[in-house]
Amino acid sequence: MYMLVVRNSENPEALDASVMLQTYLMSQGIASDTIDTIDCDDYDAPAxxxxxxLGGDGTILRTAKLMGISGTPILGINYGHLGFLANENDAGVVATVAAALAGDTTREERANMRIEVMCAGDDEAAFDARCMAPARYDGTRCFFGLNEAAFTRGASGRIVQFDLSIGGSHIANMRGDGLVTSTATGSTAYALSAGGPLVAPGFRGLITVPVAPHSLNARAIVCDPNDVVEVAVNDAVGSNEAELFIDGLAASFEAPIAKLRISRGAAPTVLLRYKREGFYAHASKVFF
Structure with a gap:
Protein backbone atom coordinates (compact mmCIF):
# COMPACT_ATOMS: atom_id res chain seq x y z
CA MET A 1 0.00 0.00 0.00
CA TYR A 2 1.15 3.53 -0.76
CA MET A 3 -0.20 6.71 0.84
CA LEU A 4 0.34 10.37 0.01
CA VAL A 5 0.15 12.96 2.80
CA VAL A 6 -0.50 16.58 1.85
CA ARG A 7 -0.04 19.10 4.65
CA ASN A 8 -0.48 22.82 5.14
CA SER A 9 3.10 23.76 5.96
CA GLU A 10 2.00 27.11 7.39
CA ASN A 11 -0.01 25.39 10.12
CA PRO A 12 2.09 24.14 13.08
CA GLU A 13 -0.59 21.65 14.12
CA ALA A 14 -0.70 20.14 10.64
CA LEU A 15 3.09 19.84 10.63
CA ASP A 16 3.08 18.06 14.00
CA ALA A 17 0.29 15.77 12.83
CA SER A 18 2.24 14.85 9.70
CA VAL A 19 5.26 13.78 11.79
CA MET A 20 3.05 11.61 14.01
CA LEU A 21 1.40 10.09 10.95
CA GLN A 22 4.73 9.33 9.29
CA THR A 23 5.87 7.45 12.40
CA TYR A 24 2.64 5.47 12.52
CA LEU A 25 2.74 4.54 8.83
CA MET A 26 6.33 3.35 9.14
CA SER A 27 5.33 1.16 12.11
CA GLN A 28 2.61 -0.41 9.95
CA GLY A 29 4.92 -1.00 7.01
CA ILE A 30 2.97 1.41 4.81
CA ALA A 31 4.99 3.31 2.23
CA SER A 32 4.23 7.02 2.06
CA ASP A 33 5.37 10.41 0.87
CA THR A 34 4.65 13.82 2.42
CA ILE A 35 4.44 17.10 0.51
CA ASP A 36 3.48 20.66 1.39
CA THR A 37 0.57 22.41 -0.28
CA ILE A 38 2.90 25.08 -1.70
CA ASP A 39 4.66 22.34 -3.69
CA CYS A 40 1.52 20.75 -5.16
CA ASP A 41 1.65 22.58 -8.49
CA ASP A 42 5.13 21.25 -9.26
CA TYR A 43 4.57 17.75 -7.90
CA ASP A 44 3.95 14.81 -10.22
CA ALA A 45 1.71 12.66 -8.04
CA PRO A 46 2.31 8.91 -8.33
CA ALA A 47 -0.50 6.39 -8.18
CA LEU A 54 -3.86 17.79 6.85
CA GLY A 55 -5.21 21.34 6.99
CA GLY A 56 -8.43 23.14 6.17
CA ASP A 57 -10.68 23.13 3.14
CA GLY A 58 -7.97 24.82 1.05
CA THR A 59 -5.67 21.86 1.64
CA ILE A 60 -8.37 19.47 0.49
CA LEU A 61 -8.94 21.53 -2.65
CA ARG A 62 -5.23 21.43 -3.47
CA THR A 63 -5.17 17.68 -2.83
CA ALA A 64 -8.23 17.12 -5.03
CA LYS A 65 -6.56 19.02 -7.86
CA LEU A 66 -3.44 16.90 -7.41
CA MET A 67 -5.47 13.68 -7.68
CA GLY A 68 -7.66 14.94 -10.54
CA ILE A 69 -10.12 12.32 -11.76
CA SER A 70 -8.03 9.32 -10.62
CA GLY A 71 -10.63 8.33 -8.03
CA THR A 72 -8.04 8.14 -5.23
CA PRO A 73 -9.90 8.56 -1.91
CA ILE A 74 -9.01 11.66 0.09
CA LEU A 75 -9.18 11.69 3.89
CA GLY A 76 -9.22 15.29 5.09
CA ILE A 77 -8.44 16.10 8.73
CA ASN A 78 -9.19 19.63 9.82
CA TYR A 79 -6.42 21.86 11.14
CA GLY A 80 -7.85 24.99 9.57
CA HIS A 81 -10.70 27.37 10.30
CA LEU A 82 -13.94 26.44 8.52
CA GLY A 83 -13.20 22.82 7.75
CA PHE A 84 -16.48 22.18 5.95
CA LEU A 85 -14.96 19.46 3.76
CA ALA A 86 -12.63 17.94 6.35
CA ASN A 87 -13.12 15.56 9.27
CA GLU A 88 -12.69 16.87 12.78
CA ASN A 89 -9.34 16.14 14.43
CA ASP A 90 -10.80 15.31 17.86
CA ALA A 91 -9.86 11.63 17.59
CA GLY A 92 -6.30 12.45 16.50
CA VAL A 93 -4.61 11.88 13.20
CA VAL A 94 -3.47 8.32 13.93
CA ALA A 95 -6.88 7.09 15.07
CA THR A 96 -8.62 8.70 12.10
CA VAL A 97 -6.21 7.25 9.54
CA ALA A 98 -6.34 3.84 11.25
CA ALA A 99 -10.13 3.92 10.97
CA ALA A 100 -9.87 4.71 7.25
CA LEU A 101 -7.43 1.84 6.74
CA ALA A 102 -9.83 -0.48 8.55
CA GLY A 103 -12.70 0.60 6.32
CA ASP A 104 -14.50 2.44 9.11
CA THR A 105 -15.26 5.48 6.96
CA THR A 106 -17.95 6.49 4.49
CA ARG A 107 -17.16 7.30 0.86
CA GLU A 108 -18.65 10.44 -0.64
CA GLU A 109 -18.44 10.93 -4.38
CA ARG A 110 -18.33 14.62 -5.29
CA ALA A 111 -18.77 15.98 -8.79
CA ASN A 112 -15.88 18.11 -10.02
CA MET A 113 -15.44 20.42 -12.99
CA ARG A 114 -13.53 20.54 -16.23
CA ILE A 115 -12.85 24.14 -17.22
CA GLU A 116 -11.73 24.74 -20.81
CA VAL A 117 -10.46 28.21 -21.75
CA MET A 118 -10.08 29.88 -25.12
CA CYS A 119 -8.09 33.12 -25.19
CA ALA A 120 -8.07 35.86 -27.80
CA GLY A 121 -6.04 34.66 -30.78
CA ASP A 122 -6.64 30.95 -30.11
CA ASP A 123 -8.03 28.82 -32.91
CA GLU A 124 -11.72 28.23 -32.21
CA ALA A 125 -11.87 24.97 -34.15
CA ALA A 126 -8.98 23.63 -32.09
CA PHE A 127 -10.78 24.76 -28.94
CA ASP A 128 -13.96 22.93 -29.97
CA ALA A 129 -11.98 19.79 -30.78
CA ARG A 130 -10.18 19.93 -27.45
CA CYS A 131 -13.48 20.22 -25.59
CA MET A 132 -14.76 17.09 -27.31
CA ALA A 133 -11.65 15.06 -26.46
CA PRO A 134 -10.78 13.55 -23.05
CA ALA A 135 -9.59 16.22 -20.63
CA ARG A 136 -5.91 17.11 -20.41
CA TYR A 137 -5.56 19.12 -17.23
CA ASP A 138 -2.47 21.02 -18.32
CA GLY A 139 -3.04 24.16 -16.23
CA THR A 140 -2.73 26.38 -19.29
CA ARG A 141 -6.06 25.97 -21.11
CA CYS A 142 -7.67 23.04 -19.28
CA PHE A 143 -8.25 23.16 -15.52
CA PHE A 144 -9.64 20.99 -12.76
CA GLY A 145 -11.95 22.44 -10.11
CA LEU A 146 -13.73 20.91 -7.13
CA ASN A 147 -15.42 24.05 -5.79
CA GLU A 148 -15.93 26.71 -8.43
CA ALA A 149 -14.74 28.69 -11.43
CA ALA A 150 -15.19 32.41 -10.83
CA PHE A 151 -15.10 34.66 -13.89
CA THR A 152 -14.81 38.17 -12.43
CA ARG A 153 -13.97 41.76 -13.30
CA GLY A 154 -10.31 42.74 -13.41
CA ALA A 155 -8.18 45.17 -11.45
CA SER A 156 -9.66 48.28 -13.09
CA GLY A 157 -13.06 47.45 -11.58
CA ARG A 158 -14.94 47.78 -14.89
CA ILE A 159 -17.95 45.51 -15.28
CA VAL A 160 -17.75 42.56 -17.63
CA GLN A 161 -20.15 41.72 -20.43
CA PHE A 162 -20.68 38.18 -21.67
CA ASP A 163 -23.17 35.80 -23.26
CA LEU A 164 -24.23 32.87 -21.09
CA SER A 165 -25.36 29.60 -22.66
CA ILE A 166 -26.29 26.37 -20.89
CA GLY A 167 -26.87 23.03 -22.58
CA GLY A 168 -26.47 24.63 -25.99
CA SER A 169 -29.22 27.20 -25.38
CA HIS A 170 -28.54 30.90 -25.10
CA ILE A 171 -29.66 32.20 -21.71
CA ALA A 172 -28.81 35.88 -21.62
CA ASN A 173 -26.38 38.65 -22.43
CA MET A 174 -25.15 39.63 -19.00
CA ARG A 175 -23.41 42.63 -17.46
CA GLY A 176 -22.01 42.77 -13.96
CA ASP A 177 -19.10 41.69 -11.82
CA GLY A 178 -19.01 38.23 -13.37
CA LEU A 179 -20.26 34.70 -12.95
CA VAL A 180 -19.55 31.85 -10.54
CA THR A 181 -20.02 28.31 -11.79
CA SER A 182 -19.81 25.78 -8.99
CA THR A 183 -20.33 22.15 -8.11
CA ALA A 184 -22.58 21.08 -5.25
CA THR A 185 -19.41 21.03 -3.13
CA GLY A 186 -18.69 24.64 -4.07
CA SER A 187 -22.27 25.71 -3.40
CA THR A 188 -21.26 26.35 0.22
CA ALA A 189 -18.38 28.64 -0.80
CA TYR A 190 -18.25 31.59 -3.24
CA ALA A 191 -21.54 30.60 -4.90
CA LEU A 192 -23.37 30.83 -1.56
CA SER A 193 -21.87 34.25 -0.84
CA ALA A 194 -23.02 35.45 -4.26
CA GLY A 195 -26.62 34.44 -3.50
CA GLY A 196 -26.67 30.90 -4.84
CA PRO A 197 -28.54 27.95 -3.31
CA LEU A 198 -27.23 25.47 -0.76
CA VAL A 199 -27.03 22.19 -2.69
CA ALA A 200 -26.64 18.72 -1.19
CA PRO A 201 -23.21 17.20 -1.99
CA GLY A 202 -24.61 14.23 -3.89
CA PHE A 203 -25.97 16.42 -6.70
CA ARG A 204 -24.02 15.87 -9.91
CA GLY A 205 -24.88 19.03 -11.86
CA LEU A 206 -23.41 22.53 -11.86
CA ILE A 207 -24.75 25.79 -10.44
CA THR A 208 -24.32 29.16 -12.15
CA VAL A 209 -24.61 32.33 -10.06
CA PRO A 210 -24.30 35.87 -11.51
CA VAL A 211 -22.13 38.15 -9.37
CA ALA A 212 -23.66 41.62 -8.81
CA PRO A 213 -25.59 41.50 -12.11
CA HIS A 214 -26.79 44.77 -13.63
CA SER A 215 -30.25 43.31 -14.06
CA LEU A 216 -33.50 42.74 -12.17
CA ASN A 217 -33.97 39.30 -13.70
CA ALA A 218 -30.63 37.49 -13.26
CA ARG A 219 -30.91 34.46 -10.98
CA ALA A 220 -28.89 31.41 -10.02
CA ILE A 221 -29.49 28.38 -12.25
CA VAL A 222 -29.16 24.76 -11.17
CA CYS A 223 -28.08 22.74 -14.19
CA ASP A 224 -28.65 19.18 -15.32
CA PRO A 225 -25.63 16.90 -14.68
CA ASN A 226 -24.88 16.69 -18.41
CA ASP A 227 -25.26 20.41 -19.12
CA VAL A 228 -22.28 22.42 -20.35
CA VAL A 229 -21.99 26.04 -19.23
CA GLU A 230 -20.47 28.36 -21.83
CA VAL A 231 -19.38 31.95 -21.37
CA ALA A 232 -18.61 33.98 -24.51
CA VAL A 233 -16.85 37.20 -23.54
CA ASN A 234 -17.75 40.54 -25.07
CA ASP A 235 -14.79 42.55 -26.44
CA ALA A 236 -15.53 45.63 -24.30
CA VAL A 237 -12.60 47.08 -22.35
CA GLY A 238 -13.72 45.79 -18.97
CA SER A 239 -14.41 42.33 -20.35
CA ASN A 240 -10.92 42.14 -21.83
CA GLU A 241 -9.55 42.61 -18.34
CA ALA A 242 -11.67 39.86 -16.75
CA GLU A 243 -9.95 37.24 -14.62
CA LEU A 244 -10.56 33.59 -13.83
CA PHE A 245 -10.20 32.09 -10.36
CA ILE A 246 -10.46 28.34 -9.86
CA ASP A 247 -10.96 27.09 -6.32
CA GLY A 248 -9.71 30.44 -5.07
CA LEU A 249 -6.50 30.51 -7.12
CA ALA A 250 -5.94 32.84 -10.07
CA ALA A 251 -5.34 31.35 -13.51
CA SER A 252 -2.98 33.45 -15.60
CA PHE A 253 -3.10 33.87 -19.38
CA GLU A 254 -1.01 35.74 -21.92
CA ALA A 255 -4.11 37.05 -23.71
CA PRO A 256 -7.65 38.06 -22.69
CA ILE A 257 -10.18 35.31 -22.05
CA ALA A 258 -12.52 34.89 -25.03
CA LYS A 259 -14.58 31.87 -24.05
CA LEU A 260 -15.08 29.42 -21.17
CA ARG A 261 -16.66 26.00 -21.42
CA ILE A 262 -17.36 24.30 -18.10
CA SER A 263 -18.64 20.76 -17.67
CA ARG A 264 -18.76 18.02 -15.07
CA GLY A 265 -15.55 15.99 -14.78
CA ALA A 266 -15.45 12.47 -16.18
CA ALA A 267 -15.01 10.85 -12.74
CA PRO A 268 -15.88 12.11 -9.26
CA THR A 269 -13.63 13.16 -6.41
CA VAL A 270 -13.88 10.72 -3.49
CA LEU A 271 -13.86 12.07 0.07
CA LEU A 272 -13.71 9.80 3.11
CA ARG A 273 -15.90 10.68 6.11
CA TYR A 274 -15.20 9.55 9.67
CA LYS A 275 -17.91 9.91 12.35
CA ARG A 276 -19.30 12.90 10.50
CA GLU A 277 -22.75 14.34 11.07
CA GLY A 278 -25.06 14.76 8.10
CA PHE A 279 -24.74 17.56 5.58
CA TYR A 280 -27.81 19.50 6.70
CA ALA A 281 -26.98 19.26 10.40
CA HIS A 282 -23.45 20.47 9.76
CA ALA A 283 -24.61 23.24 7.43
CA SER A 284 -27.08 24.48 10.04
CA LYS A 285 -24.24 24.91 12.53
CA VAL A 286 -21.93 26.68 10.09
CA PHE A 287 -24.29 28.92 8.13
CA PHE A 288 -27.39 29.57 10.21
Whole structure:
Protein backbone atom coordinates (compact mmCIF):
# COMPACT_ATOMS: atom_id res chain seq x y z
CA MET A 1 0.00 0.00 0.00
CA TYR A 2 1.15 3.53 -0.76
CA MET A 3 -0.20 6.71 0.84
CA LEU A 4 0.34 10.37 0.01
CA VAL A 5 0.15 12.96 2.80
CA VAL A 6 -0.50 16.58 1.85
CA ARG A 7 -0.04 19.10 4.65
CA ASN A 8 -0.48 22.82 5.14
CA SER A 9 3.10 23.76 5.96
CA GLU A 10 2.00 27.11 7.39
CA ASN A 11 -0.01 25.39 10.12
CA PRO A 12 2.09 24.14 13.08
CA GLU A 13 -0.59 21.65 14.12
CA ALA A 14 -0.70 20.14 10.64
CA LEU A 15 3.09 19.84 10.63
CA ASP A 16 3.08 18.06 14.00
CA ALA A 17 0.29 15.77 12.83
CA SER A 18 2.24 14.85 9.70
CA VAL A 19 5.26 13.78 11.79
CA MET A 20 3.05 11.61 14.01
CA LEU A 21 1.40 10.09 10.95
CA GLN A 22 4.73 9.33 9.29
CA THR A 23 5.87 7.45 12.40
CA TYR A 24 2.64 5.47 12.52
CA LEU A 25 2.74 4.54 8.83
CA MET A 26 6.33 3.35 9.14
CA SER A 27 5.33 1.16 12.11
CA GLN A 28 2.61 -0.41 9.95
CA GLY A 29 4.92 -1.00 7.01
CA ILE A 30 2.97 1.41 4.81
CA ALA A 31 4.99 3.31 2.23
CA SER A 32 4.23 7.02 2.06
CA ASP A 33 5.37 10.41 0.87
CA THR A 34 4.65 13.82 2.42
CA ILE A 35 4.44 17.10 0.51
CA ASP A 36 3.48 20.66 1.39
CA THR A 37 0.57 22.41 -0.28
CA ILE A 38 2.90 25.08 -1.70
CA ASP A 39 4.66 22.34 -3.69
CA CYS A 40 1.52 20.75 -5.16
CA ASP A 41 1.65 22.58 -8.49
CA ASP A 42 5.13 21.25 -9.26
CA TYR A 43 4.57 17.75 -7.90
CA ASP A 44 3.95 14.81 -10.22
CA ALA A 45 1.71 12.66 -8.04
CA PRO A 46 2.31 8.91 -8.33
CA ALA A 47 -0.50 6.39 -8.18
CA UNK A 48 -1.50 5.88 -4.57
CA UNK A 49 -4.14 4.06 -2.56
CA UNK A 50 -5.15 6.98 -0.34
CA UNK A 51 -4.40 10.64 0.23
CA UNK A 52 -4.49 12.28 3.65
CA UNK A 53 -4.95 16.05 3.64
CA LEU A 54 -3.86 17.79 6.85
CA GLY A 55 -5.21 21.34 6.99
CA GLY A 56 -8.43 23.14 6.17
CA ASP A 57 -10.68 23.13 3.14
CA GLY A 58 -7.97 24.82 1.05
CA THR A 59 -5.67 21.86 1.64
CA ILE A 60 -8.37 19.47 0.49
CA LEU A 61 -8.94 21.53 -2.65
CA ARG A 62 -5.23 21.43 -3.47
CA THR A 63 -5.17 17.68 -2.83
CA ALA A 64 -8.23 17.12 -5.03
CA LYS A 65 -6.56 19.02 -7.86
CA LEU A 66 -3.44 16.90 -7.41
CA MET A 67 -5.47 13.68 -7.68
CA GLY A 68 -7.66 14.94 -10.54
CA ILE A 69 -10.12 12.32 -11.76
CA SER A 70 -8.03 9.32 -10.62
CA GLY A 71 -10.63 8.33 -8.03
CA THR A 72 -8.04 8.14 -5.23
CA PRO A 73 -9.90 8.56 -1.91
CA ILE A 74 -9.01 11.66 0.09
CA LEU A 75 -9.18 11.69 3.89
CA GLY A 76 -9.22 15.29 5.09
CA ILE A 77 -8.44 16.10 8.73
CA ASN A 78 -9.19 19.63 9.82
CA TYR A 79 -6.42 21.86 11.14
CA GLY A 80 -7.85 24.99 9.57
CA HIS A 81 -10.70 27.37 10.30
CA LEU A 82 -13.94 26.44 8.52
CA GLY A 83 -13.20 22.82 7.75
CA PHE A 84 -16.48 22.18 5.95
CA LEU A 85 -14.96 19.46 3.76
CA ALA A 86 -12.63 17.94 6.35
CA ASN A 87 -13.12 15.56 9.27
CA GLU A 88 -12.69 16.87 12.78
CA ASN A 89 -9.34 16.14 14.43
CA ASP A 90 -10.80 15.31 17.86
CA ALA A 91 -9.86 11.63 17.59
CA GLY A 92 -6.30 12.45 16.50
CA VAL A 93 -4.61 11.88 13.20
CA VAL A 94 -3.47 8.32 13.93
CA ALA A 95 -6.88 7.09 15.07
CA THR A 96 -8.62 8.70 12.10
CA VAL A 97 -6.21 7.25 9.54
CA ALA A 98 -6.34 3.84 11.25
CA ALA A 99 -10.13 3.92 10.97
CA ALA A 100 -9.87 4.71 7.25
CA LEU A 101 -7.43 1.84 6.74
CA ALA A 102 -9.83 -0.48 8.55
CA GLY A 103 -12.70 0.60 6.32
CA ASP A 104 -14.50 2.44 9.11
CA THR A 105 -15.26 5.48 6.96
CA THR A 106 -17.95 6.49 4.49
CA ARG A 107 -17.16 7.30 0.86
CA GLU A 108 -18.65 10.44 -0.64
CA GLU A 109 -18.44 10.93 -4.38
CA ARG A 110 -18.33 14.62 -5.29
CA ALA A 111 -18.77 15.98 -8.79
CA ASN A 112 -15.88 18.11 -10.02
CA MET A 113 -15.44 20.42 -12.99
CA ARG A 114 -13.53 20.54 -16.23
CA ILE A 115 -12.85 24.14 -17.22
CA GLU A 116 -11.73 24.74 -20.81
CA VAL A 117 -10.46 28.21 -21.75
CA MET A 118 -10.08 29.88 -25.12
CA CYS A 119 -8.09 33.12 -25.19
CA ALA A 120 -8.07 35.86 -27.80
CA GLY A 121 -6.04 34.66 -30.78
CA ASP A 122 -6.64 30.95 -30.11
CA ASP A 123 -8.03 28.82 -32.91
CA GLU A 124 -11.72 28.23 -32.21
CA ALA A 125 -11.87 24.97 -34.15
CA ALA A 126 -8.98 23.63 -32.09
CA PHE A 127 -10.78 24.76 -28.94
CA ASP A 128 -13.96 22.93 -29.97
CA ALA A 129 -11.98 19.79 -30.78
CA ARG A 130 -10.18 19.93 -27.45
CA CYS A 131 -13.48 20.22 -25.59
CA MET A 132 -14.76 17.09 -27.31
CA ALA A 133 -11.65 15.06 -26.46
CA PRO A 134 -10.78 13.55 -23.05
CA ALA A 135 -9.59 16.22 -20.63
CA ARG A 136 -5.91 17.11 -20.41
CA TYR A 137 -5.56 19.12 -17.23
CA ASP A 138 -2.47 21.02 -18.32
CA GLY A 139 -3.04 24.16 -16.23
CA THR A 140 -2.73 26.38 -19.29
CA ARG A 141 -6.06 25.97 -21.11
CA CYS A 142 -7.67 23.04 -19.28
CA PHE A 143 -8.25 23.16 -15.52
CA PHE A 144 -9.64 20.99 -12.76
CA GLY A 145 -11.95 22.44 -10.11
CA LEU A 146 -13.73 20.91 -7.13
CA ASN A 147 -15.42 24.05 -5.79
CA GLU A 148 -15.93 26.71 -8.43
CA ALA A 149 -14.74 28.69 -11.43
CA ALA A 150 -15.19 32.41 -10.83
CA PHE A 151 -15.10 34.66 -13.89
CA THR A 152 -14.81 38.17 -12.43
CA ARG A 153 -13.97 41.76 -13.30
CA GLY A 154 -10.31 42.74 -13.41
CA ALA A 155 -8.18 45.17 -11.45
CA SER A 156 -9.66 48.28 -13.09
CA GLY A 157 -13.06 47.45 -11.58
CA ARG A 158 -14.94 47.78 -14.89
CA ILE A 159 -17.95 45.51 -15.28
CA VAL A 160 -17.75 42.56 -17.63
CA GLN A 161 -20.15 41.72 -20.43
CA PHE A 162 -20.68 38.18 -21.67
CA ASP A 163 -23.17 35.80 -23.26
CA LEU A 164 -24.23 32.87 -21.09
CA SER A 165 -25.36 29.60 -22.66
CA ILE A 166 -26.29 26.37 -20.89
CA GLY A 167 -26.87 23.03 -22.58
CA GLY A 168 -26.47 24.63 -25.99
CA SER A 169 -29.22 27.20 -25.38
CA HIS A 170 -28.54 30.90 -25.10
CA ILE A 171 -29.66 32.20 -21.71
CA ALA A 172 -28.81 35.88 -21.62
CA ASN A 173 -26.38 38.65 -22.43
CA MET A 174 -25.15 39.63 -19.00
CA ARG A 175 -23.41 42.63 -17.46
CA GLY A 176 -22.01 42.77 -13.96
CA ASP A 177 -19.10 41.69 -11.82
CA GLY A 178 -19.01 38.23 -13.37
CA LEU A 179 -20.26 34.70 -12.95
CA VAL A 180 -19.55 31.85 -10.54
CA THR A 181 -20.02 28.31 -11.79
CA SER A 182 -19.81 25.78 -8.99
CA THR A 183 -20.33 22.15 -8.11
CA ALA A 184 -22.58 21.08 -5.25
CA THR A 185 -19.41 21.03 -3.13
CA GLY A 186 -18.69 24.64 -4.07
CA SER A 187 -22.27 25.71 -3.40
CA THR A 188 -21.26 26.35 0.22
CA ALA A 189 -18.38 28.64 -0.80
CA TYR A 190 -18.25 31.59 -3.24
CA ALA A 191 -21.54 30.60 -4.90
CA LEU A 192 -23.37 30.83 -1.56
CA SER A 193 -21.87 34.25 -0.84
CA ALA A 194 -23.02 35.45 -4.26
CA GLY A 195 -26.62 34.44 -3.50
CA GLY A 196 -26.67 30.90 -4.84
CA PRO A 197 -28.54 27.95 -3.31
CA LEU A 198 -27.23 25.47 -0.76
CA VAL A 199 -27.03 22.19 -2.69
CA ALA A 200 -26.64 18.72 -1.19
CA PRO A 201 -23.21 17.20 -1.99
CA GLY A 202 -24.61 14.23 -3.89
CA PHE A 203 -25.97 16.42 -6.70
CA ARG A 204 -24.02 15.87 -9.91
CA GLY A 205 -24.88 19.03 -11.86
CA LEU A 206 -23.41 22.53 -11.86
CA ILE A 207 -24.75 25.79 -10.44
CA THR A 208 -24.32 29.16 -12.15
CA VAL A 209 -24.61 32.33 -10.06
CA PRO A 210 -24.30 35.87 -11.51
CA VAL A 211 -22.13 38.15 -9.37
CA ALA A 212 -23.66 41.62 -8.81
CA PRO A 213 -25.59 41.50 -12.11
CA HIS A 214 -26.79 44.77 -13.63
CA SER A 215 -30.25 43.31 -14.06
CA LEU A 216 -33.50 42.74 -12.17
CA ASN A 217 -33.97 39.30 -13.70
CA ALA A 218 -30.63 37.49 -13.26
CA ARG A 219 -30.91 34.46 -10.98
CA ALA A 220 -28.89 31.41 -10.02
CA ILE A 221 -29.49 28.38 -12.25
CA VAL A 222 -29.16 24.76 -11.17
CA CYS A 223 -28.08 22.74 -14.19
CA ASP A 224 -28.65 19.18 -15.32
CA PRO A 225 -25.63 16.90 -14.68
CA ASN A 226 -24.88 16.69 -18.41
CA ASP A 227 -25.26 20.41 -19.12
CA VAL A 228 -22.28 22.42 -20.35
CA VAL A 229 -21.99 26.04 -19.23
CA GLU A 230 -20.47 28.36 -21.83
CA VAL A 231 -19.38 31.95 -21.37
CA ALA A 232 -18.61 33.98 -24.51
CA VAL A 233 -16.85 37.20 -23.54
CA ASN A 234 -17.75 40.54 -25.07
CA ASP A 235 -14.79 42.55 -26.44
CA ALA A 236 -15.53 45.63 -24.30
CA VAL A 237 -12.60 47.08 -22.35
CA GLY A 238 -13.72 45.79 -18.97
CA SER A 239 -14.41 42.33 -20.35
CA ASN A 240 -10.92 42.14 -21.83
CA GLU A 241 -9.55 42.61 -18.34
CA ALA A 242 -11.67 39.86 -16.75
CA GLU A 243 -9.95 37.24 -14.62
CA LEU A 244 -10.56 33.59 -13.83
CA PHE A 245 -10.20 32.09 -10.36
CA ILE A 246 -10.46 28.34 -9.86
CA ASP A 247 -10.96 27.09 -6.32
CA GLY A 248 -9.71 30.44 -5.07
CA LEU A 249 -6.50 30.51 -7.12
CA ALA A 250 -5.94 32.84 -10.07
CA ALA A 251 -5.34 31.35 -13.51
CA SER A 252 -2.98 33.45 -15.60
CA PHE A 253 -3.10 33.87 -19.38
CA GLU A 254 -1.01 35.74 -21.92
CA ALA A 255 -4.11 37.05 -23.71
CA PRO A 256 -7.65 38.06 -22.69
CA ILE A 257 -10.18 35.31 -22.05
CA ALA A 258 -12.52 34.89 -25.03
CA LYS A 259 -14.58 31.87 -24.05
CA LEU A 260 -15.08 29.42 -21.17
CA ARG A 261 -16.66 26.00 -21.42
CA ILE A 262 -17.36 24.30 -18.10
CA SER A 263 -18.64 20.76 -17.67
CA ARG A 264 -18.76 18.02 -15.07
CA GLY A 265 -15.55 15.99 -14.78
CA ALA A 266 -15.45 12.47 -16.18
CA ALA A 267 -15.01 10.85 -12.74
CA PRO A 268 -15.88 12.11 -9.26
CA THR A 269 -13.63 13.16 -6.41
CA VAL A 270 -13.88 10.72 -3.49
CA LEU A 271 -13.86 12.07 0.07
CA LEU A 272 -13.71 9.80 3.11
CA ARG A 273 -15.90 10.68 6.11
CA TYR A 274 -15.20 9.55 9.67
CA LYS A 275 -17.91 9.91 12.35
CA ARG A 276 -19.30 12.90 10.50
CA GLU A 277 -22.75 14.34 11.07
CA GLY A 278 -25.06 14.76 8.10
CA PHE A 279 -24.74 17.56 5.58
CA TYR A 280 -27.81 19.50 6.70
CA ALA A 281 -26.98 19.26 10.40
CA HIS A 282 -23.45 20.47 9.76
CA ALA A 283 -24.61 23.24 7.43
CA SER A 284 -27.08 24.48 10.04
CA LYS A 285 -24.24 24.91 12.53
CA VAL A 286 -21.93 26.68 10.09
CA PHE A 287 -24.29 28.92 8.13
CA PHE A 288 -27.39 29.57 10.21
Missing amino acids: CDMCVA
